[in-house]
Amino acid sequence: MADWTFLTNHTHVLMCVANDPGMRFRDIAVAVGITERAAQRIVAELVAAGYLKRQRDGRRNRYQLYPELPLRHPLESHHQIGELLEVLEANPHSGVPTHHHIG
Secondary structure: OOOOOOOOHHHHHHHHHHHOOOOOHHHHHHHHOOOHHHHHHHHHHHHHOOOEEEEEEOOEEEEEEOOOOEOOOOOOOOOEHHHHHHHHHOOOOOOOOOOOOOO
16 A cells, blocks of 8 residues: 555545445455554544434444535635545546646
8 A cells, every 4th residue: 555645544434435334344444444443433533523424224334424514624625525525436437537737
């Protein structure tokens, strides 16, 4: 794995939950490259901050994501979580440009 990435583990966990609301902590941990305990902590933080809502589904948890909530950093707070997830789920072979010019 790379020494660093552009996205945080919180973003990676959100991506996992967005793709599979019933994903187990063990599977999230493997996908993100963190421990199961770290996955549990991140999900708990996302629930406490209101970005996810935990729902029991039999013996498992399912999570509801609130895509309309803003990103947390002041530089990004004018964007919503759902916008970020949409961009990250974009198909690079769809003909949609994958680069943007700044300036």
